[in-house]
Amino acid sequence: MLLNTNLSLRPATQADWPAIEALLLANKLPLDGAQAHLDTYLLAVSNGEVVGCAGAEIYGRVALMRSVAVAPGLHRQGIGKLLLDRLIHDAQRRDTVRLYLLTVTAPEYFAQYGFKRGKIEDAPQALRASAEFQGACPAWAAFMSRALHVTPRRSEALPVAILGAGPVGLAAAARLLERHIPFVILEAGKQVGANLLDYGHVRLFSPWQYNVDPAMAKHLAANGWQAPPAADLPLAREVVERVLLPFAALPEVAPALKLNTRVIAVSRECFDKVKSAGRSESPFIIRAVQGGEPIELRASAVIDATGTWGTPNPVGANGLQALGEAEAQAQISYGIPDILGSARARFEGRRTLVVGAGHSAANALLALAELARQSPGTTLTWSVRSLSLTRVFGGGSADALPARGQLGASLRALRDSGALAYISGLRITAIKLDAGQLTVTGLNAQGEPVTVPSIDQIICATGQRPDLALTSELRVKLDPWLESTEALGPLIDPNVHSCGTVRPHGHRELAHPESGLYTVGVKSYGRAPTFLMATGFEQVRSVVAAIAGDLEAADRVELDLPETGVCGIGTADSSDTENSCCGDAPVVATAAVASPKSRCCG
Ligand SMILES: Cc1cc2nc3c(=O)[nH]c(=O)nc-3n(C[C@H](O)[C@H](O)[C@H](O)COP(=O)(O)OP(=O)(O)OC[C@H]3O[C@@H](n4cnc5c(N)ncnc54)[C@H](O)[C@@H]3O)c2cc1C
Structure with missing residues (x-):
């Protein structure tokens, strides 16, 4: 049989066991203990058919x-x-220091991959409890191992940045702090939580818990x-006032915090992006601007x-x-201006166009509607690119965060009340400033021109x-469209x-080919709009455990996230409603490697 079609690799699931079992039997390989380790098995798949497999039983760092x-x-x-290269690569990413194997038929084959024969008596204790050692492999099997080039242990002297x-x-x-690892925090703002303060007047939809x-x-x-x-539901600024500022003032935190310090680039000492040999042993170099002066710091x-x-x-x-x-910049506000507070004069008695279909647009529109009630002459227009508002209107009472559900429900009521002019399916292409007013033009869903005249503010x-740009000199791997x-x-x-x-x-989904670099928080989601702080807190617990070398804790990712209640409704944007997701899958899950794009929610 010749392989005449695309081959891809993917992680195995329990549902693949019959196919794996058949492959192992066909190759006269032991079955004992294999099914218990399927979460670290890789499959080669061709035309939907499993045509190869390889597994690793992980015992700490071997x-x-x-x-x-x-x-x-x-x-x-x-x-x-293909399978071996990927398995070895994944083991390196996981900080495995040595790979072992037992083979009866293929010692020469594995020798090509750098595996060397050794004495079985030298096998680490952890391996001896495995099914293969407990008799699944015959006593005359060759015992082989290969050291892996792994990230050096973190230099104790250098902080994590x-x-x-x-x-x-x-x-x-x-x-x-919990793990007694030194750190430095570089913050562009003059205070911690600078972004939350920028929309400090917005009431968050997730409660304090x-x-x-x-x-x-x-x-x-x-x-x-x-x-x-x-x-209770806090205002965004209350998170800063009641939690972030007191934490930043703690004596064990304050000396490590550098405010007014904007990071502009990160690289590795004496290594540009291209140079590989010895790269992971080299400290990171952080370049920042502090009070107008360039500074550089080293970090592990x-x-x-x-x-x-x-951005x-x-x-x-x-x-x-x-x-x-x-x-037209002077008449465009990006984000959520404090319409009923400090930015009131900008919108009062004016015609404002709100562009967008997320929670920020909802907040802005509801505040503008209130301003219009208080101050006649204030008018609001809402334009969205999509034809469907399913996501912004949300799951209503089905949302596990009632305030998030309520935000969408209030916006729906506002739209239905006729208190705003609503333009759906508008793809804006141009803004023209003329005599202090803006004319917005674009195309509707049919590709026909649309003009929205006499706008004062957007x-x-x-x-x-x-x-x-920050990490452009590092080896980062991003989703091509979400970033x-x-x-x-x-x-x-x-x-x-x-x-x-x-x-x-956890850490595996947040790491990059650049060892020691992790993207966390809302930035880890790139352009996707669904991030919650609680997710970020769990992310950094896992990442810091990985930095500390505690992979057991790093891989144990558990978190109860509130459901949006939008699952299964589908949207006009996601035309394949079969892909609308969640089903019965539990929201609490353990960390896993990437799954295909059609899967979701765990
Ligand atoms: C309007 C709004 C409402 C939200 N409501 C909720 C909610 O109810 N519940 C919820 O869980 N989530 C909510 N989120 C989503 C998310 O949890 C927040 O955005 C949260 O602040 C993300 O935290 P973060 O630490 O990842 O990023 P940020 O809070 O954005 O913090 C990033 C920090 O990095 C600093 N910084 C930026 N660039 C540099 C640089 N080059 N050098 C140094 N420092 C830099 C910034 O000044 C800032 O202090 C909301 C988001 C928005 C926008």
């Missing part, structure tokens, strides 16, 4: 490789090599801090928690600024995107998720 099998008739076509002192960056600091990192709470409580009432690892709030998406529907958008609430970490992309892609619920994940 692993037993086994079950390397290819379908009869497909040998010598490179399938085994946390970029950004938002809720997730500070939660990382709390976890590093989801907004305080447990490790931060522990450190604070040891200093006499009182936790806010778990069920980097946790990028700089968020996305500073908003434009008004233009194609992701580029609309023609004329730059010239609120652009089209979301944010990550600033990729999230690569492994997270399939879990959060709004094209295939009708729900905003994302299953828990």
Whole structure:
């Protein structure tokens, strides 16, 4: 049989066991103990059919490789090599220091991959309890091993650099404190939580119980801090005032915090992006601007928690600024201005166009509607690119966060009341400034021109995107369109998720080919809009455990996330409603490698 079709690799699931069992039997390989380790098995799949497998049983920082099998008739076509290369690569990523195996028939084959014969008496104790050692393999099997080139242990002398002192960056600091790992926090703002303060007037939809990192709470409580009432909904600025500022002021945190310090680039000492040999032993170099002066720091690892709030998406529907958008800047607010507070004069008695279909747009529209009630002459127009508002209207009473459900429900009521002019399916292409007023033009869903004249102000609430310049000299791997970490992309892609619920994940999904670099917090989601602080707190618990070399804790990812209640409704944007997701899958899950784009929610 010849392999004449595309071959791909994917992780195995329990459902694959019959296919794996057949492969092992066909190759006369032992079955004992294999099924218990399927979560670290890789499969080669061709035309939907499993044509090869390879597994690793992980015992702390060593692993037993086994079950390397290819379908009869497909040998010598490179399938085994593909599987082994990937398995070895994954083991390196996981900080495995040595791979072992037992083989009766193929010692020469494994020798090509650098495995050397050894004395079975030298096998680590952990391996001896495995099924293969307990008799599944005959006594005359060759015992072989190969050392892996792994990330060196973190230099004790150098701190871990946390970029950004938002809720997730500070939660990382709390976890590093727990593990007595030195750190430095570099924050662009003049205060911690600078982005939350920018929309400090917005009432969050998640109650306090989801907004305080447990490790931060522990450190604070040891200093006499009182936790806010778990069920209350804070304003964004209250998270800063009641949690982030007191935590940052703790004597074990304050000396490590560098405010007014904007990181502009990260690299590795004496290594540009291309140079490989010895790369992972080289410290990170963080270049920042502090009080107008350039500074450089060295770090053993980097946790990028700089968020996305500073790089908003434009008004233009194609992701580029609309023609004329730059010239109209003075009349465009990106984000959520304090319409009923400090920014009132800007909107009172004016006609404002709100662009976007997320929670920020909902907040802005509801505030504008209130201003219109208080101040006649204030008018509001809402334009959205999509024809469906399923996601912004949300799950209503089905949302596990009632305030999030209520936000969508209130917006729906506002739209239905006729208190705003509503334009759906508008793809904005140009903004023209003329005599102090803006004329917005674009195309409707049929591709016909649409003009929205006489606009005084625009609120652009089209979301944010990550600033990729910071790490452009490092080896990062991103989802091609979301710009999230690569492994997270399939879990959060709004094209295939009708729900905003994302299953828990940890250090493996947040790492990059650049060892020691992790992207966490809302930045790890790239352009996807569904991030919750609680997710970030769990992310950094796992990442810091991985940095500390405690892989057992790092891989144990558990988190109860509130469901959006939108699951299964489907949207016009995600045309394949079969992809609308969640089903009966539990929301609590353990960390896993990336799953295909059609899967979601765990
Ligand atoms: C309007 C709104 C409402 C939200 N409501 C909720 C909610 O109810 N519940 C919930 O769980 N989540 C909510 N979120 C989502 C999310 O939890 C928050 O965005 C949260 O603040 C993300 O935390 P973070 O630490 O990842 O990033 P951020 O809070 O954005 O923090 C990033 C920090 O990095 C700093 N920084 C940026 N660039 C640099 C640089 N180059 N150098 C140094 N420092 C830098 C920033 O100044 C900032 O302090 C909401 C988001 C928005 C926008």
